[in-house]
Structures are given as structure tokens and as C-alpha cells.
Amino acid sequence: MSLLLSLFVLLAAYLLGAVPTGLIIVKVVTGKDVRQIESGRTGGTNVMRAAGFWAGLSTGIIDVIKGILAVVLAYAITPGNLWVQVLAPWLAIVGHVYSIFLLDRTEAGKLRLRGGAGGATCLGGLIALWWPSVLFVLPIGIFIWLGIGYASVATLSMGFFAIVIFVYRAIFYGTSWVYIVYGVLAELVLIWTLRPNIQRLFKGTERIVGIRAKKKANGSKKKVNILRVSSNS
Helix, strand or coil, rough: HHHHHHHHHHHHHHHHHHHHHHHHHEEEEEEHHHCCCCCCCCCCHHHHHHHHHHHHHHHHHHHHHHHHHHHHHHHHHHCCCCCHHHHHHHHHHHHHHHHEEEEEECCCCCCEEEEECCCHHHHHHHHHHHEEEEEEEEHHHHHHHHHHCHHHHHHHHHHHHHHHHHHHHHHHHHCCCHHHHHHHHHHHHHHHHHHHHHHHHCCCCCCCHHHHHHHHHHHHHHHHHHHHHHHCC
């Protein structure tokens, strides 16, 4: 019976994460399919590109809640089962990244599962497993996203900080090392999902967002204006 309950929780966590929040919000707001826009992902950053700031923020918040609810579900149905409580939010990330509801075919005819990058859902799982983490992980993530200007790096930082936090707590507070499994598995999924972004980061061609993107856009406008003035004089 306990095994069946554990499997139920894990399956439910995956399906919860797989709900395509971004796709639904963009469809309602603009009538467009977010999978046909920019990166094609259904996470908050691409939703922001497709439907504006508030649509992207709403998507991000709901995706965080997915990770939180996965842990809450595990605590409620399988209390005391630490492995289920750690694997449930991880499967919510997997569901968000590879959603069964977004199954389609590539141009070559191969089946694929689509979704978001998983950073927000990873953060949600981290918050539910140890809520004080939000007090410093979220501000740092926002700084990376807006200040440094790479959404992919901000996403990767979620899994990295989960590892650091749970290693620190295991060493200095004696908490279970099982929690570290969540951070490691989450980071592996994020790295695998963001392979193209990581390649662009090394090449220096990754998309810039936030403050740096605005500065770059303003700089380009100034150059265009200077060129116009020069050509007119």
C-alpha cells in the first residue's frame, strides 16, 4: 500500500509539473502559441517575450507553486518518506521541462516532449523543502537575470544553490544528505535542458535580458542616430 501511495505521489507530481501554464496564459492573453515564439519554451522568460511582463511574471509564480505543491502533496500523503518528498519536486521539474501535454513531432517526424527550462519549479521545490532558502536564492536569481542579463544562468543557479544549501545544512546542522539528491538531480535536468544555451554562453552569443538588454538596445539606437547624422552632414 505504501508503495502504491508513493508511486501515486510521484506520478501526480510529474503531471502537476507538466501542466503547460505558459502555453495557456499566452493563448488566453494573445491567442498565440508560445511554442512558435523565440525559444519555443513555455517558461516565464519566453512568455514575457510573447505576452508581456505580467504574463511572464504570472507564469513564473505559478511554476514556482508547482514545485511547492509537489512537496506539500508528498508530505500529506507519504509523511516520513524522505525519498518521496525529495523526488516529488524533482519530477515536477521533469514534468515542466518534458510535459506529456506538449507531445508533438519535430520536422523530421520524431516525437518529442516540450516545456519550460525548469528554474522556477526548481525554486518552488527548494522553498518547500526549506523555506528560508527563498530569502537569498530568489534575490540572487533576480540579480543574475536582470543585472548580469542571462536567464539561462539564473535558471542553472537554482539547482546549484539547492546543492550548496543542503550540503551546508547537512554538514553544520545534521540534516539528511538525501536532500542533496534533490539539488543534484535538479541541476542535471537543468543542464541537460539548457545545452543549447550553455553552448551559446561559451560562444558569447546567448540572448541578453534585463538591464543589459536595455543598455544594448539603447546603445544600438545611439549608433544608428550617429550614423544618420553623419550621413546627413
